[in-house]
Amino acid sequence: MGAKVKTMERRGSTFIERIYLVEIFKGMARTLSHLLRNLKDNSKLYVRHYPEVQPEIPAGWRGRHRLTTHDDGTVKCVACFMCQTNCPADCISIEAGERHDDKAEKMPVSFNINLLECIYCGYCVEACPLDAIRMDTGIFSLTDNNRQAFIIGLDELLTTPGAYPEEDQKKGGA
Amino acid sequence: MFAEVLFIAFAALSILGAIGLILFRHPMKGAMSLIVTMISLAGLYALLSAELIFVLQLIVYAGAIMSLIIFIIMFLNIQDNDLPIEEGRYLYLAGGIAVIIPIACFMIKVVKSIPAHQATIVGNGFGGVKEVGLVLFQDWLLPFEIVSLLLLVALIGAVVLAGKRRLLK
Amino acid sequence: MSLLDIFMIAVRVAFSAFIPLCFIAVCVWMERRGAGFFQDRAGPNRAAIYGFRAAGLVQNAADGIKLFFKEDMISDHIKHKFFFVMAPFIVFFCAIISFAVVPFADTLVLGGRGYVMQGIPMDIGILWFLAVTGFSVYGIILAGWSSANKFGLLGSLRSAAQVISYEIPMGLALVSMLIVYGTVNLSEMAQYQGQLLFGFIPMWGAFLQPVSLMIFVIAAFAECNRTPFDLAEGESELVAGFHVEYSAMKFAVFFMGEYVAMFASSAIIITLFFGGYQIPFLNTQALITFAKPVAFFMMIGLPIGMYYFAGWIRRNNVSHYPRENDPRVTEANVYIKCFWGLVVIIELLLIGILICQSGGSAAHVFVALLQICTFLVKVTMMIFVYIWVRWTLPRFRYDQLQKLGWQMLLPLALLNIFITSAVVIALS
Ligand code: SF4
Ligand code: SF4
Numbered sequence: 001m002g003a004k005v006k007t008m009e010r011r012g013s014t015f016i017e018r019i020y021l022v023e024i025f026k027g028m029a030r031t032l033s034h035l036l037r038n039l040k041d042n043s044k045l046y047v048r049h050y051p052e053v054q055p056e057i058p059a060g061w062r063g064r065h066r067l068t069t070h071d072d073g074t075v076k077c078v079a080c081f082m083c084q085t086n087c088p089a090d091c092i093s094i095e096a097g098e099r100h101d102d103k104a105e106k107m108p109v110s111f112n113i114n115l116l117e118c119i120y121c122g123y124c125v126e127a128c129p130l131d132a133i134r135m136d137t138g139i140f141s142l143t144d145n146n147r148q149a150f151i152i153g154l155d156e157l158l159t160t161p162g163a164y165p166e167e168d169q170k171k172g173g174a
Numbered sequence: 175m176f177a178e179v180l181f182i183a184f185a186a187l188s189i190l191g192a193i194g195l196i197l198f199r200h201p202m203k204g205a206m207s208l209i210v211t212m213i214s215l216a217g218l219y220a221l222l223s224a225e226l227i228f229v230l231q232l233i234v235y236a237g238a239i240m241s242l243i244i245f246i247i248m249f250l251n252i253q254d255n256d257l258p259i260e261e262g263r264y265l266y267l268a269g270g271i272a273v274i275i276p277i278a279c280f281m282i283k284v285v286k287s288i289p290a291h292q293a294t295i296v297g298n299g300f301g302g303v304k305e306v307g308l309v310l311f312q313d314w315l316l317p318f319e320i321v322s323l324l325l326l327v328a329l330i331g332a333v334v335l336a337g338k339r340r341l342l343k
Numbered sequence: 344m345s346l347l348d349i350f351m352i353a354v355r356v357a358f359s360a361f362i363p364l365c366f367i368a369v370c371v372w373m374e375r376r377g378a379g380f381f382q383d384r385a386g387p388n389r390a391a392i393y394g395f396r397a398a399g400l401v402q403n404a405a406d407g408i409k410l411f412f413k414e415d416m417i418s419d420h421i422k423h424k425f426f427f428v429m430a431p432f433i434v435f436f437c438a439i440i441s442f443a444v445v446p447f448a449d450t451l452v453l454g455g456r457g458y459v460m461q462g463i464p465m466d467i468g469i470l471w472f473l474a475v476t477g478f479s480v481y482g483i484i485l486a487g488w489s490s491a492n493k494f495g496l497l498g499s500l501r502s503a504a505q506v507i508s509y510e511i512p513m514g515l516a517l518v519s520m521l522i523v524y525g526t527v528n529l530s531e532m533a534q535y536q537g538q539l540l541f542g543f544i545p546m547w548g549a550f551l552q553p554v555s556l557m558i559f560v561i562a563a564f565a566e567c568n569r570t571p572f573d574l575a576e577g578e579s580e581l582v583a584g585f586h587v588e589y590s591a592m593k594f595a596v597f598f599m600g601e602y603v604a605m606f607a608s609s610a611i612i613i614t615l616f617f618g619g620y621q622i623p624f625l626n627t628q629a630l631i632t633f634a635k636p637v638a639f640f641m642m643i644g645l646p647i648g649m650y651y652f653a654g655w656i657r658r659n660n661v662s663h664y665p666r667e668n669d670p671r672v673t674e675a676n677v678y679i680k681c682f683w684g685l686v687v688i689i690e691l692l693l694i695g696i697l698i699c700q701s702g703g704s705a706a707h708v709f710v711a712l713l714q715i716c717t718f719l720v721k722v723t724m725m726i727f728v729y730i731w732v733r734w735t736l737p738r739f740r741y742d743q744l745q746k747l748g749w750q751m752l753l754p755l756a757l758l759n760i761f762i763t764s765a766v767v768i769a770l771s
Contacts, residue, residue: 021557024736031381031735038380042659046383053664202423202488209481229470237477238507244481245503248488251496254422302466303527 057138059168062122064139065113067157068132070103075158076132079106083124083133091117092124111157115142115150138163181221188214196267199257201247205240212236224301351451351458359443359462362719363603368403369723370602374730375399381734394670395677413591420491421588427489431586431593433482435600441475442607444468446530448620448714449627453704460620460711461530468529469517472611473510476566479604480506483568483575486597487585498584501741502575505565508748509572513562515756516555519763520615523551533619537626545623548616554759556616558752563608565748567601570733574741609725610718617721620714627710634706637713638696641689649686653679 016022038045048055057063068076079096097109124133137160144150162169187210194207216231310318376399379386387402395401421427443462450457465471480503487499524532538546549556565572576584586597613619622630630637660675699705739747 027735028731032731034383035380038383043663045385047385049664225467229467229474232474233470233477237474241477241480241507244484248484
C-alpha cells in the first residue's frame with residue numbers, strides 16, 4: 001500500500017458547533033481580519049494591476065498562433081492539411097498551391113484561422129510534421145470591434161514573431 | 175377640509191376596489207383590488223384617529239391575510255385560459271343589484287334616522303394602543319379570552335380535519 | 344403655523360426621504376469595496392472622472408447611467424404588464440416609507456416648541472414598520488408571478504414564504520422589546536435607551552434583551568432577502584429569482600429597493616437595540632448642558648483624527664507598480680485638501696457654538712446635528728454588519744431555512760417573551 005491515507009477530522013457534531021452561532025462569529029472574525037489588513041495597507045491585496053502590469057506567460061502557454069519560417073524567411077508550412085484535419089474546432093482553412101523554390105512541392109496560398117472558434121487546444125501544433133505552426137506568440141488578449149478581424153490570414157501568421165528563445169521552445173514550448 | 179378630501183378619496187378607493195374585486199375575471203386582479211379596499215379602509219380608520227385598528231388593519235388584513243391569498247393564487251399559477259367561462263355574469267350581477275337595492279334603501283333610512291351628532295373625537299387618546307389594551311384586558315377580559323379560545327378550537331379543528339384526509343388516503 | 348414650523352416639517356420629510364436614497368450609493372459602494380477587501384481583492388476602483396475615482400464611488404454613477412440608458416424590455420409572453428411594471432415600485436416605495444417612522448434625533452426644542460425628528464410623527468412606530476415591510480411581499484410575489492417564468496415564480500415563492508414565516512419570529516422578538524420599553528413609539532424607545540443600567544452601562548436594548556436582538560437581526564436578514572437567506576435570488580439555482588425578467592431601470596428599482604430596505608431595517612435595529620440616536624453616556628439633557636465642552640473636545644479631536652486619516656489616504660492612494668509622476672499621488676493630495684477644508688468649516692461652526700450663549704437654541708441645534716450624525720454612523724455600522732455577514736456565510740438550504748425559522752427562532756422567541764414578562768413583573 002503505497003498510497004498515503006490522510007484521515008480528515010470530522011467537524012460539526014459538538015454542541016458548540018451545532019449551535020452554529022459561535023462558528024458564525026469565528027468565521028466573521030476571520031473575514032474581518034482580512035478586511036482590516038487590506039484596509040490598513042492596500043498593497044497587500046492579492047491583485048495584479050492589469051493592464052499596467054502584465055502577467056508572466058511561460059513558454060508552454062498556448063497563445064495566438066504563428067507560422068514559422070525557414071532561415072531565409074520563406075514559409076515552412078507544406079500545406080499538408082494535418083492541422084486542419086486535426087482541429088477539433090474546425091477553424092483552420094488552408095488553400096494549397098504549387099511551390100517552385102525546391103523547398104517543397106506545396107505551400108499554402110491562404111491560411112486562415114478563425115480565432116473566435118479556436119479553443120486553443122494546441123492539436124494543430126502537435127499535428128504539424130514540420131514544426132511549421134506554433135502557438136508561442138505570448139498573445140493572450142484579443143479584442144476587436146468586428147468578427148472579421150478575428151480571422152487571421154497568412155500575413156499576420158507569418159509576421160508575428162515568437163515570444164520565447166529557441167532553448168525554451170526545446171524544453172517544451174507550445 | 176383636508177380630512178374631508180382624504181375621506182372622499184379613501185371612500186371612493188375602497189368602493190372602486192370592491193367593484194374591481196367583483197368585476198375582474200382574473201383572481202390576481204381581484205385580490206389586488208381587495209388589497210386596495212383594505213388599505214383604504216385602514217385610511218378611513220386613521221381618519222377616525224383609531225390608530226390601533228389602523229395598523230391592525232394594515233398588518234393583519236392588508237398584510238398577512240391578503241398576502242396568504244395572493245401567495246395561494248401565485249402558487250396555483252392560474253392562467254387566463256384556465257378560468258371557467260362565465261356566461262351571463264352581467265345578468266347575475268343585475269339580479270344581485272336588484273335584490274340588494276331595497277335592502278340598501280332600508281339601511282340608508284336606518285342610518286339617517288340615527289339622531290344626528292356633531293362628529294367629535296371621543297376622549298383623550300381614543301383608539302391608541304394603550305387605551306384599547308386597557309379596555310380589552312380590564313373590562314372585556316372574559317369575552318376576549320372566550321374569543322381566543324374559539325379561535326384556538328377552530329385552528330385545531332382545521333388541523334385535525336386536514337390530518338384526517340391524509341390518513342384516509 | 345410659523346415659518347419655522349414649515350421649515351422643520353420640510354427638513355424632517357426631506358431627511359427621511361432623501362437619506363435612504365443617498366445611502367443607496369453608500370451601501371452599494373460599501374458592498375462592493377467591502378466584498379473586495381474581505382476577499383483580498385480590490386473591488387471596482389477604476390472608473391474615474393478626470394482621474395478622480397473617489398475611492399470607487401464613481402463606479403456607482405457609471406452603473407447608474409448604464410442602467411438608465413439600457414433598453415427597457417418587457418417580453419411578449421408577459422400578460423399582466425401592469426403588475427409587472429408596478430412590482431418593483433411597490434418594493435421600493437414600501438422600503439422608503441418604512442423608514443419614515445424612525446426618529447433620527449431627539450425632539451428639537453426651538454423657541455419653546457418641540458419638533459419631532461421623524462418623517463411621519465406617529466405613535467404606532469414599530470407597528471407601522473411591521474405593516475409596511477409586510478407589503479413589500481406583494482412586490483416580490485407580483486414580480487415573480489407576472490414574469491411568467493419558472494425561475495421567477497420559484498424565486499418569488501421562496502421569497503414570499505420566507506418573508507411571511509420570518510415575520511412571525513420578528514414580531515415575537517419585538518413583543519419582548521415592547522414589554523421592556525412599555526411603548527410602541529420609537530421616539531420613546533430611543534429616549535428610554537438614553538438611561539444608564541447600574542449606572543455605567545448604556546441601557547440599550549442589546550444589553551437588556553440579547554436573545555431578542557439575535558432573533559430580530561436574523562429575521563431582519565431574512566426579510567431583506569440577504570445572504571445567508573438569499574435563496575430567492577440564488578444565482579446558482581434560480582438565475583436571479585423573482586427579477587429574472589427585469590431589465591434596465593426596472594431592475595435598478597428592485598436593486599435600489601433592496602438597499603433601501605437594508606438601510607431601513609438597519610435603522611430599526613439601531614433604534615430598537617442600539618440606542619437610536621443616543622450617544623452612549625450622554626443623553627440629550629446632558630449634551631445640551633455640556634454643549635460647550637463637547638464642542639471643545641470635538642475641535643481638538645477632529646484635526647487629530649483628520650491628520651491620521653490624511654496619512655492613511657496618502658499611503659493607500661498610490662499606484663502599486665512603478666509609474667512615473669504617479670497621478671494617484673496628486674489625486675490623494677486633492678482629496679486631503681478637500682477633507683481639510685471640510686474640517687476647517689466644521690471647526691468654524693464649532694467656534695460659533697463656543698461663543699454662543701450656552702443652553703440656547705444654537706446648543707439645541709448642535710445637539711440635534713450631533714445626534715443625527717451618531718444615528719447615521721450607527722446605521723452605517725449596522726449596514727456594514729449586513730455586508731460582513733453576506734461575504735462570510737454561505738447560503739442556507741431551503742429546508743434549513745424554514746427549520747431555523749419555525750423550530751428554533753419561534754420557540755426561542757416565545758420563551759423569551761415568557762421570561763421577560765416574568766422578570767418585568769417581578770421587578771415592578
Ligand atoms: S489550437 Fe486547436 S482549435 Fe485552435 S486551431 Fe489549433 S487545433 Fe484548431
Ligand atoms: S501548418 Fe503544418 S500541419 Fe498545417 S498544413 Fe502546414 S505543414 Fe501541414
